[in-house]
Amino acid sequence: MGILEKISEIEKEISRTQKNKATEYHLGLLKAKLAKYRSQLLEPSKKAGEKGEGFDVLKSGDARVALIGFPSVGKSTLLSTLTKTESEAASYEFTTLTCIPGVIDYNGANIQLLDLPGIIEGAAQGKGRGRQVIAVARTADLILMMLDATKKDVHRHLLERELESVGIRLNKKKPNIYFKVKKGGGISFNSTVPLTKIDEKLVQMILHEYKLFNAEVLFREDCTADELIDVICANRVYLPCLYVYNKIDQISIEEVDRIARTPNSVVVSCNMKLNLDYLLETLWEYLSLIRVYTKKPGQPPDFSDGLILRKGVTVEHVCHAIHRSCWTRYHKKWAFFLKDSKLPIY
Numbered sequence: 538m539g540i541l542e543k544i545s546e547i548e549k550e551i552s553r554t555q556k557n558k559a560t561e562y563h564l565g566l567l568k569a570k571l572a573k574y575r576s577q578l579l580e581p582s583k584k585a586g587e588k589g590e591g592f593d594v595l596k597s598g599d600a601r602v603a604l605i606g607f608p609s610v611g612k613s614t615l616l617s618t619l620t621k622t623e624s625e626a627a628s629y630e631f632t633t634l635t636c637i638p639g640v641i642d643y644n645g646a647n648i649q650l651l652d653l654p655g656i657i658e659g660a661a662q663g664k665g666r667g668r669q670v671i672a673v674a675r676t677a678d679l680i681l682m683m684l685d686a687t688k689k690d691v692h693r694h695l696l697e698r699e700l701e702s703v704g705i706r707l708n709k710k711k712p713n714i715y716f717k718v719k720k721g722g723g724i725s726f727n728s729t730v731p732l733t734k735i736d737e738k739l740v741q742m743i744l745h746e747y748k749l750f751n752a753e754v755l756f757r758e759d760c761t762a763d764e765l766i767d768v769i770c771a772n773r774v775y776l777p778c779l780y781v782y783n784k785i786d787q788i789s790i791e792e793v794d795r796i797a798r799t800p801n802s803v804v805v806s807c808n809m810k811l812n813l814d815y816l817l818e819t820l821w822e823y824l825s826l827i828r829v830y831t832k833k834p835g836q837p838p839d840f841s842d843g844l845i846l847r848k849g850v851t852v853e854h855v856c857h858a859i860h861r862s863c864w865t866r867y868h869k870k871w872a873f874f875l876k877d878s879k880l881p882i883y
């Protein structure tokens with residue numbers, strides 16, 4: 538039996554199995570098996586042509602944003618609107634076939650925006666250029682999931698499932714589980730909080746499924762079996778995702794209002810250039826970028842130039858950024874502060 542068949546067998550069994558206390562272990566085990574086969578399926582194949590030309594775009598600028606969406610939702614139109622790069626837009630599907638980078642210049646930051654081919658159901662299994670697109674998505678700091686506001690939300694759910702199935706977790710934080718494989722000593726299992734969704738026996742079963750017999754596991758929050766599997770698999774990425782509903786020029790005001798109120802969503806019209814300023818503002822916020830200004834002792838801060846950094850930066854990050862970009866332009870004795878908070882970072 539091929540891996541795809543095995544996966545579909547397990548999926549069928551999971552959907553057949555009623556979810557209750559008695560089936561908890563059985564389901565946990567099935568999920569672990571499923572995750573294992575899925576990662577086997579996605580292991581880079583050695584076959585030529587799999588990598589795909591036109592996708593090896595170098596990371597540049599302060600952050601990378603990937604445009605993910607079904608064909609013809611307006612991804613290329615957005616790239617051509619927000620950046621100086623032109624990406625062909627047309628009414629037929631799969632107009633874009635490669636990764637096309639553009640640069641958004643915002644708040645003094647250079648944000649790399651990547652236009653990508655449309656993806657459809659089955660992308661993770663390699664339909665269209667799905668695999669290459671997903672590989673690029675994994676390298677992004679933010680996913681812009683573009684959706685056609687005139688269509689129902691099925692597209693959104695399909696894409697979420699595609700990304701989920703390849704280990705991309707959207708708008709979720711990494712489960713707080715300490716996990717370490719050991720050479721011996723069996724499995725040591727502990728938790729700092731009461732666990733309501735998993736117990737020691739299920740943890741053991743899942744670890745055994747991965748042929749792990751010596752490991753240290755410490756739950757620091759009330760996680761599920763799926764979250765434990767994510768931690769074991771280690772290849773998961775946790776990315777912020779902003780849902781961009783395009784073509785609002787085609788729907789009623791009431792509908793625009795309803796969509797705009799859903800979490801993590803921005804409504805726009807690329808063709809009519811509606812709400813694009815707000816999109817940029819939100820994008821900046823989701824990337825957690827801040828501008829840090831430099832200041833010499835006894836002198837006012839220099840607002841003409843700044844460093845672009847992530848929120849939560851430490852002095853080390855700042856030194857690193859300076860070192861990379863403009864060490865020589867600064868004195869060794871400098872002071873930093875954030876314009877917004879007026880707080881010194883050190």
Ligand SMILES: Nc1nc2c(ncn2[C@@H]2O[C@H](COP(=O)(O)OP(=O)(O)OP(=O)(O)O)[C@@H](O)[C@H]2O)c(=O)[nH]1
Nearest residue numbers: 609610611612613614626627631632633655807808
């Ligand atoms: N009504 C309307 N049409 C739009 C808007 N933005 C883009 N379009 C149209 O949607 C069609 C598809 O646009 P593209 O930018 O090629 O879409 P894409 O997502 O890049 O498509 P693929 O590269 O094929 O995946 C074009 O005919 C655009 O003119 C919009 O805001 N409103």
Ligand SMILES: [K+]
Nearest residue numbers: 609627629632
């Ligand atoms: K198109």
Ligand SMILES: [Mg+2]
Nearest residue numbers: 612613632633
């Ligand atoms: Mg396109």
